[in-house]
Amino acid sequence: MLLGCIADDLTGATDLSLMLTKEGLRTVQSTGVPGRDLNLDGVDALVIALKSRSIQAGEAVTQSIEAAHALQALGAQRLLFKYCSTFDSTDKGNIGPVTEALLDLVGGETIACPAFPQAGRTIYAGQLFVNGVPLSESPMKDHPLNPMHDSDLRRVLGRQTSLPVGLVGYEDVEAGPEGVRSALAREKAAGCRIAIIDVLTDRHLRDIGAATAHLSLITGGSGIAMGLPAAYLAAGLIERLTPPRRVMAAPVGRAAILAGSCSAATRQQVATAIAAGLPTFQLDTARLAEVSQSVADVLSWVDRQTGVEPILIYSSADPDLVRETQARLGRDAAGRMIEEMLAGTARGLLERGFTRLLVAGGETSGAVVQGLGARSLSIGPEIDPGVPWTRTLDGPDMALALKSGNFGTTDFFLKAWAQLS
Numbered sequence: 010m011l012l013g014c015i016a017d018d019l020t021g022a023t024d025l026s027l028m029l030t031k032e033g034l035r036t037v038q039s040t041g042v043p044g045r046d047l048n049l050d051g052v053d054a055l056v057i058a059l060k061s062r063s064i065q066a067g068e069a070v071t072q073s074i075e076a077a078h079a080l081q082a083l084g085a086q087r088l089l090f091k092y093c094s095t096f097d098s099t100d101k102g103n104i105g106p107v108t109e110a111l112l113d114l115v116g117g118e119t120i121a122c123p124a125f126p127q128a129g130r131t132i133y134a135g136q137l138f139v140n141g142v143p144l145s146e147s148p149m150k151d152h153p154l155n156p157m158h159d160s161d162l163r164r165v166l167g168r169q170t171s172l173p174v175g176l177v178g179y180e181d182v183e184a185g186p187e188g189v190r191s192a193l194a195r196e197k198a199a200g201c202r203i204a205i206i207d208v209l210t211d212r213h214l215r216d217i218g219a220a221t222a223h224l225s226l227i228t229g230g231s232g233i234a235m236g237l238p239a240a241y242l243a244a245g246l247i248e249r250l251t252p253p254r255r256v257m258a259a260p261v262g263r264a265a266i267l268a269g270s271c272s273a274a275t276r277q278q279v280a281t282a283i284a285a286g287l288p289t290f291q292l293d294t295a296r297l298a299e300v301s302q303s304v305a306d307v308l309s310w311v312d313r314q315t316g317v318e319p320i321l322i323y324s325s326a327d328p329d330l331v332r333e334t335q336a337r338l339g340r341d342a343a344g345r346m347i348e349e350m351l352a353g354t355a356r357g358l359l360e361r362g363f364t365r366l367l368v369a370g371g372e373t374s375g376a377v378v379q380g381l382g383a384r385s386l387s388i389g390p391e392i393d394p395g396v397p398w399t400r401t402l403d404g405p406d407m408a409l410a411l412k413s414g415n416f417g418t419t420d421f422f423l424k425a426w427a428q429l430s
């Protein structure tokens with residue numbers, strides 16, 4: 010195993026695993042530090058999914074360092090810290106504190122680059138854009154857990170770490186791998202151990218991969234992994250690139266969608282699924298305090314759905330309703346209750362013979378997968394950029410698509426099933 014990755018949420022981990030798989034690394038994903046029984050024969054990259062994006066910074070650092078030690082013990086020669094392509098964080102962290110702690114562990118310097126042009130995330134002059142809109146004016150301004158109100162990544166990261174943050178700008182990156190290398194040396198000489206990197210295109214990402222494959226630590230979104238496999242091959246660190254799969258065998262059983270993301274993309278996907286006539290159940294956020302009662306209500310509705318089409322259960326709501334619920338219950342408590350409800354529902358679905366699940370939202374996916382008792386996943390075909398099908402390697406045998414809130418086309422909930430055989 011060459012590359013050890015730490016992702017701060019579960020859908021982010023699948024996003025990264027997909028990128029590595031597509032680019033030719035044999036990749037396995039584990040929820041939390043893997044047990045000794047995880048078979049890593051023939052595996053080039055291991056991605057450890059944490060649920061550390063929105064927890065206390067000190068706890069995120071502890072968990073990330075534990076994961077890093079485990080990866081190093083398994084032979085990882087390089088580390089990659091994966092966070093959200095919209096740089097989801099607050100002034101307290103957790104991107105800055107975790108990066109700083111990992112740098113202390115491995116030494117040297119690193120880059121910070123959430124860019125993912127295929128999903129509309131680009132960086133220019135250190136400013137992050139989402140589909141051409143500055144981050145702070147994008148739907149991320151209304152995120153339920155970490156609203157993003159500043160698009161300047163040097164400023165955002167600068168508030169989270171005491172390390173000076175530099176910039177490798179567009180002209181440097183346009184000049185190719187050599188331009189990136191000399192800009193990194195320039196930033197290092199100026200005392201910056203972390204540099205934001207501008208990215209507008211996939212070619213930039215591939216050039217950055219070629220220029221940074223030697224670093225002990227890389228940090229960013231899944232895009233930053235795009236150029237690494239080819240660079241590792243060129244450097245003789247792996248023997249070959251392995252082509253990805255196009256379809257995935259899935260266990261026989263019924264299909265359901267659980268959506269806990271309130272992102273603009275997920276809300277559109279929910280609306281499209283409703284318009285297409287999928288059976289749908291909307292969680293009643295007014296009754297959140299009665300979690301077990303609500304799970305029973307959902308499951309009794311499930312028992313009345315006898316068709317073969319996928320069913321949709323969702324809590325996704327517009328920003329106004331989310332704010333109202335949070336004002337009543339508190340942000341974290343509301344989030345936790347909904348996650349518990351969806352996790353309880355997932356267990357009930359499994360007991361009822363559902364084996365194919367599509368889950369929308371990183372925190373939601375973390376809760377659901379934990380509720381199901383699955384720990385490690387093999388990576389199947391890409392549904393849309395950033396979202397693969399996966400199949401459990403332990404726990405109940407299931408096909409799972411864990412969708413980052415903001416990813417996927419509007420018909421995602423309808424089309425995803427076609428890649429399962």
Ligand SMILES: Nc1ncnc2c1ncn2[C@@H]1O[C@H](COP(=O)(O)OP(=O)(O)OP(=O)(O)O)[C@@H](O)[C@H]1O
Nearest residue numbers: 270272324326331344347348370371372373413414
């Ligand atoms: N109606 C609602 N009111 C308040 N909170 C909600 C509501 N529906 C969902 N939530 C909570 O909002 C949070 C959404 O986070 P989640 O990570 O699942 O989605 P996301 O942030 O859109 O996706 P990603 O992290 O992949 O970008 C969860 O904690 C969820 O329980």
Ligand SMILES: O=C(O)[C@@H](O)C(=O)CO
Nearest residue numbers: 021024093094230371413
């Ligand atoms: O990078 C992204 O946008 C996603 O992989 C993610 O982390 C959302 O939770």
